[in-house]
Amino acid sequence: MAASDNTPATSGLHQQAVDLLHALTGRADAHFHPGQFEAIEALVENSRRALVVQRTGWGKSAVYFIASLLLRARGRGPTLIVSPLLALMRDQVAAASRAGVCAASISSANATEWSQVLGQLDRDEVDVLLISPERLNNARFREEQLPQLVNRMGLLVVDEAHCISDWGHDFRPDYRRIKDLIRQLPPTVPVLATTATANQRVVHDVQEQLGVGLVESGREPVMTLRGPLARASLRLGVLRLPSNTVRLAWLLEHLGSLEGSGIVYALTISAAEDTAHALREAGYNVEAYTGRTDPADRERLESALKDNQVKALVATSALGMGFDKPDLGFVVHMGAPSSPVAYYQQVGRAGRATERADVLLLPGMEDREIWEYFATASMPTEAKARAVLRELGEAQAPLSVGALEARVDIKRSPLNMLLRVLAVEGAVEQVQGGWQVTGAAWHYDAPRYQRIHQARINEQNAMLDYENKSTCRMQMLVEQLDDPQAAPCGRCDNCAGAWYPTHVSQQAAENATATLKRVGVEIDPRAQWPVGLQRLGVPLKGTIAPGERAAAGRAVARLTDLGWGNRLREIFHTDAQGAPVDQPVDQELGRACVEVLAQWAHDGWSGAGRPAGIVSMPSVHRPQLVQSLAMGLAGAGRLPYLGELALAPGHPGGAGGNGAYQLASVWQKFQITPQLQTALDNMNGAPVLLVDDLVDSRWSLTVAARELRLAGAAAVLPFVLASRG
Incomplete structure (x- = not known):
């Protein structure tokens, strides 16, 4: 904690709080930042409800840990902290133990320990209990455990409180239940909400949630402590490069020149994995961290970054709130988040305990498409x-x-x-x-939803302003958070000129090109039918019989890939009227397809054996594309083209939504023609290659493969141009 010029006058409570601060930080010279002791005093002495909006690294957790210990010393019950991420819980429990706080958590990650934690609570051995907001939606927790906590609670803390507001960048519906929880609390129980990312609209929303019942009881209104949000240690910049290849080349060449260890953010899982792979090939010690990362691996990777055992984690937004590495040296974004507030939250991971940390945004051409997808999906x-x-x-x-x-x-x-x-x-x-x-x-x-949708559009436009305008970048970010003290920082590239190299060497460009030209993505076969198909008229359930399954297949690339993704998105675009554009496979894409087949053959054809013929899927929207792909592969591989599956006459079709509906929409859609059956019979049960243009849910390929297996094919190997996954 930095020394404060306006340290409160020495008092009994203040001295107790300072002693606890020393224990928490391990520093005998630590002092409170302006506002920290004021918040502690309001909670402990006056049982206030308080909202603290302060930049990351200010010390919000110190406020509630010290307040918890002071309240416990006065005979009060345990503090309940609602935290949004398991990573945050791990960090907070570790920090609390340093100050002598006995902290425990109840979450989906430690279900086997719940009975032990509840026993500790019964014996009054827990000072702080951390739960996720989703616990408040758990019937057993609400009925069996929450009432006891309400009766004994000494302090309620809502961490990352912007999640309460659906105007916020990371709205969590279960946070809305906190209002009901506050309504149940006795008036003597103080409440603290903390966040670093709340504009004035979100502040008003959170104040409303915290203030339930205050007017009726005649108590003081919610106390709001708001400090300056600009981070003096951060040096911001934006480098716009002409293509994904050049963007990756810049990272391959210059990541090593960034001081310390840090985070490279990507907008999609595939982009994070591709970038991590390219950096490892270039000799960097990096790992990918995404929504697909196993929980145990997440903890290991977080520790590796904290201990500087890796140069960087290449991460999606899965690595965000809750990760605390005070000396994080840099944050680089390969593509922009859709909101300046979300961007501020991510870059705020850096430079908490260092004089300088570098933050660089490398916008991508595909950013807007990704923003639109996530906006409509939510x-x-x-x-x-x-x-x-x-x-x-x-x-x-x-x-x-x-x-x-x-x-x-x-x-x-x-x-x-x-x-x-x-x-x-x-x-x-x-x-x-x-x-x-x-x-x-x-x-x-x-x-309300229309207003939220419009707010999202405004945020996207503000992010584009951040990328393109010549105003101070830090000033633009904190103005989005309605910081009244927003002012030019004097450090960013708009204030002081570009601090980062802008050149890319020929060798780095060649390495990036080689990486992005790499093709081949495995398509995992479906092994289980969706639940409840009988209700939709489909007589299937349980495990897909081994003799009716597809083998593992291959796609040239994902639509979200950094390399071939852009090219494939061009192929699958629509015209001005929204109609699909259909055209044959060009030579460059044809060569990529042959390269995938060659690698697949080298790897042993998924253990199914070399295909002896090619069958194509019937395509309503892009018949030229699929037919040219199948015929081209047949010529390149010297395989006979056996023909096309037929569409069942009168089949209603439809894309479906979830797995059950998607499966039902293609059930009995494909038929084996007499000519195709004859060709399959002549192959004596050899494997076939099943060709299509695009795979999403995999149910079309699964149903078509089942028909081919039942018609005598020993194995079906799906091959497609692009995968949405």
């Missing part, structure tokens, strides 16, 4: 909400999410999000066995 519609309520209302018993998927055409992740929103709004509840309606009236607030 917005619930009234039709989908009504469908969920109707199916739950007609069910005779609670429905699991899997069972509900067979009744509503919504994918798993959006369905989970929608259920949490409806639960917070009181329309549904999670009980033993699944979800059920509450019977309460529900209204879809269309104007």
Whole structure:
């Protein structure tokens, strides 16, 4: 903690707090930052409700740990901290122990330890209990454990409180339940909410949530402590490069010149994995960290970065709130987040305890497409909400999410999000066995969602302003957070000139080109039918029989890949009227396809054996593309083209939404023609290559492969141009 010019007058409480601060930081010369002791005093002496909006690294956790110990010394019960990420819980528990705080957590990651933690709570051995907001949506926790905590709680802390607000960049529906929790608390229980990323609109929203019941009880309003958000240690810059190849080449050449260890952010999982692979090939010690990373591996990778055992983690937003490395030396973004507030939150990981940290944004041509995808995927519609309520209302018993998927055409992740929103709004509840309606009236607030949608567009435009305008970059970021003290920083590239190299050598460009030209992505075969297919008229369930499965397949690349992704997105674009553009495979893409087949053959054809013929999928939108691909592969591989699967006459088609509906939309859609059956019979059960243009859910390939296996093919090896995954 830095020394403060306005340290409060010495008092008994102040001296106790300072002693605890020394223990927490391990420094005998530590002093409170302006506002820290004021917040502690308001919580401990006056049982206030307080909102603290301060930059990352200011010491918000010190406020609630010290307040917790002071309240415990006065005989109060344990502090309950609601934290959004397991990584945050790990860091906080470790920090608390240094100050003598006995901290424990209840989360999905330590379910086997719950009984031990509850026993400690019963014996009053826990000073601080950390839970995720999702615990508040757990029926067992709410009914069996939460009432005891409410009766004994000494302090409630809402960390990363911007998650309360759906105006915030990282809204979590379950945070809305905190308002109900606050309403249950006795007036003597103080409440603290903390965040570093809240503009004035989010501040008002959080104040409203915290202030429930204050007016009726005649108590003081919510106390808000807001400090300057600019980070004096950060040196910001934007380097716009002409292509993904040059952008990757810059990173390959210059990552080593960035001081210390840091984070390289990417917008998608595939971009993070591709970038990490390229950097490792160039000799850098880096690892990928994404939503696909196993929880145990996440903890290992976080520790490796904290201990400077890696130069960088190449991460998606999965590495964000909660990761604390005070000496993080740099943050580089390969593509821009859609919001300056989200960008501020990510770059705020750097330079917390160093005089300087470098922050560089390398925008990508595909950024806007990615922004639009995530924006539309997260917005619930009234039709989908009504469908969920109707199916739950007609069910005779609670429905699991899997069972509900067979009744509503919504994918798993959006369905989970929608259920949490409806639960917070009181329309549904999670009980033993699944979800059920509450019977309460529900209204879809269309104007509110439209306002949120417009706010997202405004944020995207503000991010483009950050990239392109000549204003001080730090000033632009903190102005987005309505910081009244926003001013030019004097350090960023707009204030002081480019501090980063802008050149890319020929060798780095060649290395990047080689990396991005690499082709070949494995397509994992489906092994399990979706739950509840019988309700949709499909007589399937359980495991897909081994004799009816596809083998592992191959795609040239993902649509989100840094290299071939751009080229493939061009192929799958639509015209001005929204109609698909259909054209034959060009020579360059044809060579890439042959390269994938050659590598696949070298790897042993997924253990299925060399294909003896090629079958193509019927295409409604791009028949030229698929036919030219199949015929080209047949010529290059000297394989006979056996023909095309037929579309069943009168089949309704439809893309479907979640797995059950996607499968139902293609069930019995494909037929073996007499000519194709004859060709398969003549092959005496040899493997076949099944060719299509694009794979998403894999259900079309799965159903088509099943038909071919039943018609006599010993194995079916799917090959496509592009994968959405």
